[in-house]
Structure formats: C-alpha cells, structure tokens
Amino acid sequence: MIPFRNRVVVDADACPVKAEIAETVRSCGATALLVSSYAHHLVGEPSVDVVTVDSSDQSADLYIANAMKRTDVLVTGDYGLAAIGLARGAAVLTPRGRQITEADIDGLLAQRHLSAKMRRGGARTKGPRAFTDEDRGRFRQKLTFLLGGMQENSNR
Template sequence: MTASKQMTIVVDADACPVKAEIEETAKAFGIAVCMVASYDHRMEAKEGVRVVQVDRGSQSADLYIMNHIASGDVLVTQDFGLACMALGKGAIVLSPRGEQYTNGNIDYLMERRHEGARLRRAGGRTKGPKAMTAEDRISFQQKLTKVLRSEQEKLDV
C-alpha cells in the first residue's frame, strides 16, 4: 500500500451475510468500505460506505473488484477464485466467517472446490455451507478487527 492510498474494505456483497458487521467495524477504524453487488441486490450507500452496482452477469462483481482492488486493501468474499486473484494483487482476504485466505491455504481451498464441482458434474451431491450463527458473526468481526489493528500498527511504525 502506498502512502497516498488509504486502505479500503472491499466486499463481494451479493451474498455477504456480515455487511452490518463490516460497516460497524470500518466506522470504528475510520476506513472506507466499497460494497460491490449486482443490480439484483439493491443496496443504499451510507456514510463511509460506497455502493457499486454492476450488471447481472455471473462474474461482473468479481471483474469490478479485480479491476479496482489494490495491495493492502481488505476483501471479504466467499469466492475462492476471487480470493486467489486478490491475494495475487497483495490484498488481505477474509471469508464472512472470519477465515483468512492466504497463499498458504488457497491452493487447498481451490482444490477442494474443484473436487466438489467434479463430484456434482458426475451426479453426486455436496453439502452447502451451514447457516451463519451469532458466533460466526462475532468471530468474523473479531478477525476483521485484528487484521485492521495489525495493518494500522504497520502504518504507525
């Protein structure tokens, strides 16, 4: 991250269950948020939160994010493919459950996604994610707070 660019929390917002937690945490740190969603998911901008609406195409939000995310930004997404590309651009990537995607675990996650898709193509079934709980939301908010504090400390040094 360059000195002239402020960190932004970028959210793959179409199916993000922790938007409120992101907004609350970002406000506490004074960090801008950019929610990216298709026109199918109508969202309103708020103070400190910019909303970008994109076409309904299956990859429109991902393409917008990849064209605008920068090193040092934080991305919140459930999409392993998008996470992989964002890591390559130097972003910090979190899942809505607070798992941090890193260069050390993304290959395993991509392989697991590939195996699940292969099984489904062959007629098999795979389980979806379990429902979000209050504990999941707290865990996410704690992880986001930890990441933001860590990044702030790097800038203060």
C-alpha cells in the same frame, strides 16, 4: 512489512456481514466498497460506498479484481476471487472470519474443483453450515484486527 489496511472491498451479493462491515470500518476510520449486481439493492452510508454492476455471471468479480489494491481487505466466500485478491497483495477474509492465505488457497481451489466435478457427475455435496452469531463475532474481531483496530486473541 504488512501494509496499512484502510479499505474493505466486499463481494456483496451473498455477504451476510454487511452491517458488521459498516460498523467496523467506521469504528476503525476505514472505508468499505460493496460491489453487487442490480439484483441486490444496497444503499450507501457514511464510510460505505456501493457499486452496482450488471447481473452477468462474473461482473462483480471482474469489477473487484480491477478495483482492488494492496492495502485492501477483500471479503468474499469465492475462492477464485480470493486467489486474485491474494495475488494483488490484499488480505482476504471470508464472511465467517477465516483469513485465507497463500498457504491455504491451492488446497481450497482444489477442493472447490473436486466438489464441482462431483456435482457434474450427479453426486450431491453438502452446503455450508448455518451462519451463527459466533461467525459474526469472529468476523468482526478479525476484520478489526486487519484494519489495525486491536490485537488479535487467536489465529482462527
């Protein structure tokens, strides 16, 4: 049985869809927890709490890993943190609206490892493509679906 999802936990340092998250949680009757380092100034608002952690390398990830529950939706582009979220039973969504599942995570982690190995060896790898309004729309639709706000039209 799929648990009722009522909170969105966000790896907020580099998250481009914070406004969409705030609007969506309010419309679905859920809440959000944005976790970021002191280097990023975020302000809480109705239904959105902000936690600021120190700026050491993995502080936000450790906070999120300890705060996450089975009924959460985790928003992150970090595949290592995504793996932790999946292990905790959370639904995991990238800022581009891709839901990461148990079936995906091993391949994504292997790809991340290979890319890092190539970069250490001096190779250049491509960065992500430009973020688009279509990405924002896909994200909002998928988050609304995960929070139980509507039926999903496609499984992108």
